[in-house]
Amino acid sequence: MTADPDLPAVLRPVWDALDAATSRRTPFTLGALATVAPDGSPGVRSVILRDWDPGQGVLGFATDERSAKVREVRAEPRVALVLWDDDAQVQVRLGGRATVVADPAERWRRWQGLGPRTRRGYATTTAPGAAVDPDAGVGQDDDGAAWFDRFAWVEVVVDHVDRLDLSADPHDRAVADRGAEGWLARRVAP
Numbered sequence: 001m002t003a004d005p006d007l008p009a010v011l012r013p014v015w016d017a018l019d020a021a022t023s024r025r026t027p028f029t030l031g032a033l034a035t036v037a038p039d040g041s042p043g044v045r046s047v048i049l050r051d052w053d054p055g056q057g058v059l060g061f062a063t064d065e066r067s068a069k070v071r072e073v074r075a076e077p078r079v080a081l082v083l084w085d086d087d088a089q090v091q092v093r094l095g096g097r098a099t100v101v102a103d104p105a106e107r108w109r110r111w112q113g114l115g116p117r118t119r120r121g122y123a124t125t126t127a128p129g130a131a132v133d134p135d136a137g138v139g140q141d142d143d144g145a146a147w148f149d150r151f152a153w154v155e156v157v158v159d160h161v162d163r164l165d166l167s168a169d170p171h172d173r174a175v176a177d178r179g180a181e182g183w184l185a186r187r188v189a190p
């Protein structure tokens, strides 16, 4: 899908960078995803951005169904991401709402899109964050169906963008929010 023709010009470099980040490895491929736990405490961790729908403004990433982040976004879908491109000297901060995809056909399609090494990551029978028995170690199985059961595909509908360009002199910052009429962008002081 292509980007909305009415997309504000300041968002185009972000859309292009997210396209690139999810088609090949770029500095934006690895993002930091922040969530809020039920007790209100913030959490942040690295995730690989694997899909970007420029028309809908939706990001996708793969994770473990048993992970804390999945529990957290089920209870509180509002999330934030920060991306940093050290070569371009550009930071992009995103806000949005996350959904753990339930549709089995869509989950299967996303699972098929992962490489064998990534899929093997779901072989652990011990849930992420669970205590490891010092004698037994982390459990592993060879059951492809169980790996798929442990896999979750999370989509983030992006509704806020904040782009800071430190290569510009003076530094350049633009923010945009998605409303009923589409995206509304404005330049703000860095």
Ligand SMILES: Cc1cc2nc3c(=O)[nH]c(=O)nc-3n(C[C@H](O)[C@H](O)[C@H](O)COP(=O)(O)O)c2cc1C
Binding pocket: 030, 043, 044, 045, 046, 047, 048, 049, 061, 062, 063, 064, 067, 068, 069, 070, 128, 129
């Ligand atoms: C370079 C790198 C890439 C990672 N990519 C992912 C990812 O795509 N999905 C994921 O769930 N965890 C990924 N992780 C692991 C997470 O950062 C985190 O440790 C794990 O998912 C548990 O997070 P949680 O307990 O907050 O759910 C990655 C870690 C690193 C260092």
